[in-house]
Amino acid sequence: MTAVSVAKDSVAATDELVVLKNVNKHFGALHVLQDIDLTITRGEVVVVIGPSGSGKSTLCRTINRLETIDSGEILIDGKPLPQEGRELARLRADVGMVFQSFNLFAHKTVLENVMLGQVKVRRTDKKKAEDKARTLLDRVGVGTQADKYPAQLSGGQQQRVAIARALAMGPKVMLFDEPTSALDPEMISEVLDVMQQLARDGMTMVVVTHEMGFARSAANRVVFMADGRIVEQAAPDQFFSNPRSDRAKDFLSKILHH
Amino acid sequence: MNVLLDHLAEFREGFIGTVLLTLASGLLAMTLGVVIAGFRVSPVPPLRMFGTAWVTLFRNTPLTLLFLIAWFVVPVIFVPGLSPWTKALLALSFYTSAFVCEAVRSGINTVPLGQAEAARSLGMTFTQTLRMIVLPQATRTVIAPLSSIFIALTKNSAIAGAFSVTELFGVQKLLSDKGFPITWIFLWVALGYLVVTFSISGLFRLLERRLGVAR
Numbered sequence: 385m386t387a388v389s390v391a392k393d394s395v396a397a398t399d400e401l402v403v404l405k406n407v408n409k410h411f412g413a414l415h416v417l418q419d420i421d422l423t424i425t426r427g428e429v430v431v432v433i434g435p436s437g438s439g440k441s442t443l444c445r446t447i448n449r450l451e452t453i454d455s456g457e458i459l460i461d462g463k464p465l466p467q468e469g470r471e472l473a474r475l476r477a478d479v480g481m482v483f484q485s486f487n488l489f490a491h492k493t494v495l496e497n498v499m500l501g502q503v504k505v506r507r508t509d510k511k512k513a514e515d516k517a518r519t520l521l522d523r524v525g526v527g528t529q530a531d532k533y534p535a536q537l538s539g540g541q542q543q544r545v546a547i548a549r550a551l552a553m554g555p556k557v558m559l560f561d562e563p564t565s566a567l568d569p570e571m572i573s574e575v576l577d578v579m580q581q582l583a584r585d586g587m588t589m590v591v592v593t594h595e596m597g598f599a600r601s602a603a604n605r606v607v608f609m610a611d612g613r614i615v616e617q618a619a620p621d622q623f624f625s626n627p628r629s630d631r632a633k634d635f636l637s638k639i640l641h642h
Numbered sequence: 643m644n645v646l647l648d649h650l651a652e653f654r655e656g657f658i659g660t661v662l663l664t665l666a667s668g669l670l671a672m673t674l675g676v677v678i679a680g681f682r683v684s685p686v687p688p689l690r691m692f693g694t695a696w697v698t699l700f701r702n703t704p705l706t707l708l709f710l711i712a713w714f715v716v717p718v719i720f721v722p723g724l725s726p727w728t729k730a731l732l733a734l735s736f737y738t739s740a741f742v743c744e745a746v747r748s749g750i751n752t753v754p755l756g757q758a759e760a761a762r763s764l765g766m767t768f769t770q771t772l773r774m775i776v777l778p779q780a781t782r783t784v785i786a787p788l789s790s791i792f793i794a795l796t797k798n799s800a801i802a803g804a805f806s807v808t809e810l811f812g813v814q815k816l817l818s819d820k821g822f823p824i825t826w827i828f829l830w831v832a833l834g835y836l837v838v839t840f841s842i843s844g845l846f847r848l849l850e851r852r853l854g855v856a857r
Contacts, residue, residue, distance in 0.1 A: 450759055468685050470767060477765025487760035491778050501764035504774065546760075553764060 399425045400462075401557055401588050402447060407456035409442060416442050417453070418612040424557070429589045431599040431620070434609035435635055440592045441484075443609065444561045447590065448479040461556060477505050480550030480558040484565050486542040488534035488549070494521065495530040498549045506553065513552075520548040524578050540571030544578055557588040564595055596639065600624060608632045645826045649817060656803075656813035657834045663730060663809055664796045664838060670735035671795065672788075675742025680772055682747055693743070700740035705798055708733040709805055730802035738795045745787040749780030782853045789846035793839045800835075810834045 402424040409417040416439045424430050432440045445451040446458060449465050449472060458465045460479065466472045488497050498517035502508040508516070521527045524544040526537070534542055543563055550558060560579065564572045576598050583589055583602040593599065599606055599620055606623040608616040610631045616623065627633050646653060681693030700708070712729040724732075753776050761771040803812030814831045818824045 448763055450763065468768075473762070473765045473767045475765075476763055479763070481760070481763035483756055483760065485754075485756050487754075487756035489757060489760070489775055500774070501766070504770055505765040549760075549764070 401426045401428075401460070402590070403457075403459040404443075404446075405457040405459075407443075407446065407453050407458065409439075409446065409451065409453045414612075416612050417446070420456070420614060422607065422614065424588065424590060426588055427586045428604045429583045429587075429591065429602055430605050430607055431603040432590065432592045432607045432609060433594070433596070433599060433635075434615075438609040439612040440609045441561050444559050444590060444592045447557075447559055448476050448481055450481070473505070477501070477553050478556045480553060480555035482543070482546050482550055482558065482560045482563045484562040486534070486539070486546045486566070488542055488546055490534055493531050493533055494526065494537070494545050497534070497545060498552050501549065501553050517548070517552055520551050521545070524548045525574070538571060539567045540574045543567065543571075543575045547575075547578055547582070551582075557590065558582065560589065560591040560593065562592050562594070564593065594639075596624070608635070610635070645817065645822045646830045649813075649822075652813050652816065653810075653830060653834070655808055656810040656831075657837075659807065659809035659812070660796070660799055660834065661838060663727070663734070663799045663802060663807065664792075667731050667734035667738060667799070668792050668795055670731065671738035671742050671791075674735060674739035676746055676777070678739060678743040679746035679750065680769075682743065683750055683772070685768060697740045697743055700736050701744070703737070705733065705737050705801055708737050709801055713805060726802075726805060726807050730799075730805060730807045734795060734799060734802070737798070738791060741791045741794075742788065745784050745791060746777075746780065748787070749784035750776055752783045753779045782850065785846050785850045785853070789843055792842050792846075796835060796838050796842065 400423050402422075404420050404422040407417055407420040408415070418439075420443060422430075422443075432443060434440050442451055446453050447460070449458075449468075460475060463475070466475065488494075489500065492500065495514065495517055498520060499510070499513045502513035502516065503510060506513075518527060518530065521530055524547055526541050526544050526548070529537055529541060529545070534545070537545065547558075547563075563579070564575050567575065572595065576595060579589070579591070579598065580602050591598070591603070601620075603620045606618055606620050607614055608623065608627075608629070608631075616627065616629045616632050618628070623632070624636065627636055678693045678696050681689040682697070684690055684693075709730070712724075712733040713726075716729065716732070717724065750772075757775050757779065758771050761775040762768075766774070799809060800811035803809045803815065806812070810831050814824075814827050817827050
């Protein structure tokens with residue numbers, strides 16, 4: 385069923401799922417995104433890395449318009465991002481987002497968190513939504529926590545619930561904004577395992593992360609950002625073993641040192 | 643003591659008048675306040691402007707002046723033929739809604755931004771996000787200030803008494819005009835208000851204990 389609709393989509397549109405054209409954004413005097421051009425094709429896993437303040441999180445957030453842009457164009461599956469309103473809401477339902485701070489709805493149980501979007505946005509009936517939610521929660525390994533509230537879960541569990549919540553919408557692309565940066569070291573791997581599996585299943589993913597191990601093993605492409613620009617893009621092997629730019633060499637020498 | 647027993651019917655009528663007026667204008671003020679707070683945080687500029695104008699107007703006007711406007715301006719310019727009770731209701735609830743709005747807005751601001759971002763990322767509209775995600779979590783912080791606002795409303799409803807609406811404060815005027823000992827009248831009237839205000843703070847304390855969001 386899913387396979388058929390995906391095939392149909394890719395005939396209708398092109399294989400370019402997310403396209404950023406000449407995107408610029410300022411935070412006051414800070415030119416945080418400078419002439420960004422980036423194309424992400426269907427099924428591709430793109431990892432965005434770079435020093436803090438380089439604009440990588442902002443880049444990720446512009447893709448579902450949590451951040452507006454000053455100029456340029458962003459297309460999702462061939463359609464330009466609309467203005468704030470119903471149409472944008474509809475488009476956001478197709479773009480899954482996972483945040484650094486999980487952002488699970490604190491007043492709802494884990495199960496309700498995963499059901500809410502399906503019921504209120506997709507208008508799925510409750511029974512179906514619950515079945516899908518439970519299946520997804522099992523898949524990310526927190527099925528037994530379904531009736532707890534987010535605050536009762538560990539960070540790693542919360543983040544896996546957040547991934548399940550995004551997947552419940554059946555998104556075309558998943559955005560991960562530093563999904564493991566707020567986690568204790570022993571919980572990082574449980575989240576990365578889920579993401580690895582997702583990548584293997586063919587999900588289109590944009591991942592902003594500091595996890596170089598994940599970038600090496602799961603990414604099709606590494607995008608290196610510094611000072612609001614995309615400095616370098618390459619396959620992970622090539623990027624980590626033989627970075628072209630001095631900025632990337634410098635960055636890698638600092639983080640791979642320990 | 644005799645004043646109370648001899649005029650129990652008047653006191654009772656006044657007390658019920660105060661309770662009803664407070665209850666009705668409290669409900670209307672609450673509804674208006676939440677809606678206007680929604681306007682004030684809305685992404686639509688005209689709605690935001692309307693919300694700001696509403697709050698500025700009703701929060702900065704003396705309540706007695708609003709009563710005068712309700713009595714002498716509203717019937718001429720807007721709708722004629724409103725009963726005194728309805729006019730009192732409108733003046734009190736519009737005035738109070740400005741304060742409710744600001745309390746609710748401060749509550750909305752205590753909910754972490756990430757909650758609304760997560761909701762919007764799922765494709766929820768602004769209204770859905772506000773209603774299902776933000777407001778339920780804002781409720782607890784809003785309870786304490788709301789309690790004060792409704793207590794103030796109870797006491798403000800006394801102004802209606804001066805405009806010949808039957809309520810507790812009006813009873814005081816009625817009886818002291820007839821020459822009964824004012825100290826006792828004041829005491830009983832004050833106790834009447836205490837019953838209402840204590841009930842409000844009790845109710846809100848209960849709500850506060852019930853509604854906790856764990857983070």
